[in-house]
Amino acid sequence: MTTLTPANISLAPKVLLHDHLDGGLRPATVLELAHEVGYDALPADENGRQxxxxxxxxxxxxxxxxxxxxxxxxxTFSHTVAVMQTAGALERVARECVEDLADDGVVYAEVRYAPEQHLEGGLDLDQVVEAVLRGFAEGEAAAAERGRSITVRCLVTAMRHAARSREIAELAVRYRDRGVVGFDIAGAEAGHPPTRHLDAFEYMRANCAPFTIHAGEAFGLPSIHEAIGFCGTDRLGHGVRVFDDIELPAGVDLAAHSFAGARLGQVANIVRDKRIPLELCPSSNVQTGAVESLAEHPFNVLARLRFRVTVNTDNRLMSDTTMSKEFGLLADQFGYGWADFERFTVNAMKSAFIHFDERLAFIDDVIKPGYAVLLG
Incomplete structure (x- = not known):
């Protein structure tokens, strides 16, 4: 069996379902684009200089x-979004995103962004989507030239505090055979429940199109209940607070290998029973206060109780992270090995918004052979 080290983790095939395009820029790219577009509001250092x-x-x-x-x-996104207001900038950021993911061993990714946030330079929604899709295609080609095979699709996101979700849902359906595979709502949860956007979710369901909802991150269990019970979500963006509906035996260690005797409430049961995927983002969940620390993250509880957990980055720039780093953190905290990471990766691939035959091909031809080598 191959030793589980940071270098070897980077070789493992990975599937990423929750990654924000505007949260994954290279710092150098932020600086260069800021100079190009004349954005002069970048943050200052401790001496007050930009x-x-x-x-x-x-x-x-x-x-x-x-x-x-x-x-x-x-x-923090005000700075990245500000430099992503032209077709050229969007194309570059998308291309570099794919290249960076490929270099980290990601073989399939769904990257999301909110087209409505990229209109200040005169682009319309369709032009934004087309620029990002061009960038993804260029990134895939560049990665292939270096011997890295990766497929990247996108989710278009509506901001939950705004009123364009139906319009963005229509955009998702319009481009669903051209690289857009789903729809999402994102942004601050408190005061902006998913039920405000029922029209968009009904439109997606009416068009047999999948969607995910940011829920159970900052606002807890009620947002998960709404996302499932009222909106009919296919996946949960984060969903970490489903843990609030699980009662563990007294004194149990969150790093344990078994949680026999755990009692699940109605929401937790339906999430597990229906195999609703959880797009968990360990580092980000700590940063945003969804959990106090990695040691207190319920990832291990959810994984051992056989929820469909997946590992994700959320925002690689803000968390200074990669999929390999997230795997390493989980291995250090909970003692996971290659077989665990294979399961989490297969979970993610099963949960992707591409068609069944495509998902199965990734599992049988890429993921399982890749982990077979690591497992020895």
Missing amino acids: IDDAETLGRWFRRAADSGSLERYLE
């Missing part, structure tokens, strides 16, 4: 995101 080097800017994003508040965490 940051002008990539390493310092990367550290600033990580520190700013370590607030313990989802609302403050989301404020």
Whole structure:
């Protein structure tokens, strides 16, 4: 069996379902695009001077995101979104996203973004989507030239505090055979319940199109209940607070290998019974205050109780993370090995929004052979 080390983890095939395009820029790209478009509101260093080097800017994003508040965490996106207002910038960011994921061993990814946030430079919604899809295609081709095979599809996201969700849902359906595989709502949960966007979800269901909903991150169990019971979501973006509906035996260690005797409430049961995928993002969940620390993250409880857990990055820039880093953190905290990561990866592939035959091909031809080598 191959030793589980950071270098070897990077070789494992990975599937990523929850990654934000505007949360994964390279710090150097943020700086270069800011200069190109004349964006002069980048953050300042401790001396009050605007940051002008990539390493310092990367550290600033990580520190700013370590607030313990989802609302403050989301404020960091004002800088990345500001430099993504032209077709060229969107295309570049999308291309680099694919290249970075491929270099980390990701073989399939669904990357999401909110087209409505990229209209200040005069683009319309369709032009935004087309620019991102061009970038994804260019990134796939560039990765292939380096011997890295990756497929990237996108989810278009509506901002839950705005009123364009039906329009964005229509956009998702319009482009669903051209690289867009689903729909999402995102943004601050408190005060913006998913039921405000029922029209969009009904439109998706009427067109036999899948969607996920950010729920159970900052606002807890009620948002999960609404996302499932009223909106009919196919997946849960984060969904970490489903743990609030699970009663564990007294004194149990969250790193245990068994949680016999755990009692599930109605919401937790339906999530598990219906195999509703949880798009868990360990590092991000700590940063936004969804959990206090990685040691207190319910990932292991959910995994051992056989919820359909998946591992995700959320925002690679803000969390200074990769899929390999997330795997490594989970291995260190909960003692996972290759067989566990194979299961989490198969979970993710089963939950992808591409068609069944495509999912099965990834599992049989890419994921299982890749892990067979690592398992020896």
